[in-house]
Amino acid sequence: MKNKQAAIRKPKIKGKLPGPKCKALVDIDKKVVSTSYTRSYPFVIAKGEGVWATDVDGNEFLDCTAGIAVNSTGHNHPKVVEAIQKQLAKFIHMSGTDFYYEEQIRLAQKLSEIVPGPKAKRTFFTNSGAESIECAMKLVRYHTRREKLLAFMGGFHGRTFGAMSLSASKAIHRHGFSPLLPGIVHAPFPDPYRPWQNNAETVAKDTLSFIEDRIFRYHAGDEFAGVFIEPIQGEGGYVAPATGFIAGLSKLAKKYGILLVLDEVQSGFGRTGKMWGFEHENVTPDVVALAKGIASGMPLGAVVAPAKIMSWESGAHANTFGGNPLSCAAALATIDLLEHGLIENASKVGEHVKSRLETELADHPSVGEVRGRGLMLAFDIVKDKKTKAPDGALRNKIVDKAYHKGLLLLGAGPSAVRFCPGLVISKDESDVAIDIIVDIVRNMR
Numbered sequence: 356m357k358n359k360q361a362a363i364r365k366p367k368i369k370g371k372l373p374g375p376k377c378k379a380l381v382d383i384d385k386k387v388v389s390t391s392y393t394r395s396y397p398f399v400i401a402k403g404e405g406v407w408a409t410d411v412d413g414n415e416f417l418d419c420t421a422g423i424a425v426n427s428t429g430h431n432h433p434k435v436v437e438a439i440q441k442q443l444a445k446f447i448h449m450s451g452t453d454f455y456y457e458e459q460i461r462l463a464q465k466l467s468e469i470v471p472g473p474k475a476k477r478t479f480f481t482n483s484g485a486e487s488i489e490c491a492m493k494l495v496r497y498h499t500r501r502e503k504l505l506a507f508m509g510g511f512h513g514r515t516f517g518a519m520s521l522s523a524s525k526a527i528h529r530h531g532f533s534p535l536l537p538g539i540v541h542a543p544f545p546d547p548y549r550p551w552q553n554n555a556e557t558v559a560k561d562t563l564s565f566i567e568d569r570i571f572r573y574h575a576g577d578e579f580a581g582v583f584i585e586p587i588q589g590e591g592g593y594v595a596p597a598t599g600f601i602a603g604l605s606k607l608a609k610k611y612g613i614l615l616v617l618d619e620v621q622s623g624f625g626r627t628g629k630m631w632g633f634e635h636e637n638v639t640p641d642v643v644a645l646a647k648g649i650a651s652g653m654p655l656g657a658v659v660a661p662a663k664i665m666s667w668e669s670g671a672h673a674n675t676f677g678g679n680p681l682s683c684a685a686a687l688a689t690i691d692l693l694e695h696g697l698i699e700n701a702s703k704v705g706e707h708v709k710s711r712l713e714t715e716l717a718d719h720p721s722v723g724e725v726r727g728r729g730l731m732l733a734f735d736i737v738k739d740k741k742t743k744a745p746d747g748a749l750r751n752k753i754v755d756k757a758y759h760k761g762l763l764l765l766g767a768g769p770s771a772v773r774f775c776p777g778l779v780i781s782k783d784e785s786d787v788a789i790d791i792i793v794d795i796v797r798n799m800r
């Protein structure tokens with residue numbers, strides 16, 4: 356027993372944070388890096404391994420952020436590093452839109468296999484989530500020759516003009532950037548915890564009726580090219596729509612000839628304990644937008660659609676860097692690791708974390724709800740449980756305290772703390788994280 360306990364790694368913090376090297380670098384950063392960045396605490400990484408990240412002063416942190424849900428196989432998984440190194444020795448870039456290379460072809464083949472839907476599919480490769488969304492927006496307009504797009508309040512799809520116009524998560528994302536893209540309509544999101552019509556039980560049905568009876572009264576349903584939805588809203592606060600909503604939306608979209616676009620940028624690649632977040636509901640999307648976890652941290656995104664939808668003319672859409680060979684090699688290694696144990700691990704450890712958080716935090720007066728699936732989990736900090744009024748200031752304090760105890764966490768939405776480590780996290784490592792979280796929450800206020 357003694358030996359087993361000794362083997363469990365814990366965060367190691369030497370002295371006061373931030374240490375001198377972190378502090379010096381952050382001081383320079385403040386002068387030379389864009390002021391629009393949103394850092395919560397002064398963590399400066401020097402190296403990472405699995406779910407552990409060491410800062411430039413040698414402090415060791417347990418990383419439950421995975422670089423905003425990106426390092427799906429943890430930091431520097433040896434198999435991913437090996438795949439990148441092998442590719443690096445061959446060639447770094449050739450531009451997949453103007454030339455051919457096997458890594459991009461093999462990855463497209465693999466994505467066609469693992470994304471549900473008709474067998475014949477095609478992939479467009481991008482460099483980021485926002486670029487995948489831009490591509491999906493263009494694709495649905497091009498394919499349907501319709502103008503309008505439907506999206507949801509609380510949704511986040513990226514920072515480029517199209518993706519920003521589709522997002523409705525925080526006013527700061529849009530403030531000062533008008534005019535935005537026209538033709539986008541936002542429906543309320545069926546959040547079962549804070550339902551817009553104050554009834555969690557009927558919120559899925561009521562939202563569908565709102566779209567069909569109200570929105571389509573002013574904007575004809577058959578003018579919409581696509582409807583964009585995240586299976587779990589990410590930046591909006593890790594909020595899953597009420598059960599059955601996405602399936603209902605899929606039916607409604609079919610009725611009006613609208614393409615269903617699933618934004619799997621944050622929820623995809625095993626994060627929710629299944630390969631795709633939408634697999635928790637019985638739907639087959641028309642278009643899937645991917646990025647973040649796809650290549651364990653190498654920049655890559657993708658849009659996957661049935662071949663009959665992705666049939667635009669040569670030259671209609673392209674880029675220079677999309678489908679970089681190093682990123683494609685990393686993605687193939689990542690998918691292999693996900694299929695051989697990591698998705699299962701995300702599901703198992705995720706259930707354990709959720710049930711511990713529920714048991715140990717749910718009756719705390721400031722914890723409104725523990726929610727999420729797999730390792731896409733969050734707990735919501737409220738001013739009081741009855742009104743469920745978000746307490747963003749207290750949430751930020753929890754995230755900051757965790758940093759000082761050697762645990763990296765991030766906020767999500769107005770008042771949630773998200774828990775999204777690499778999918779390699781062990782049950783023991785997750786217990787170390789939860790012990791820290793529970794200790795902070797129980798001792799606050």
Ligand SMILES: Cc1ncc(COP(=O)(O)O)c(C=O)c1O
Binds near residue numbers: 486488619622647
């Ligand atoms: C669901 C979702 N879509 C799109 C994006 C945009 O991705 P990126 O930051 O890579 O442009 C994000 C980023 O957080 C996201 O969570």
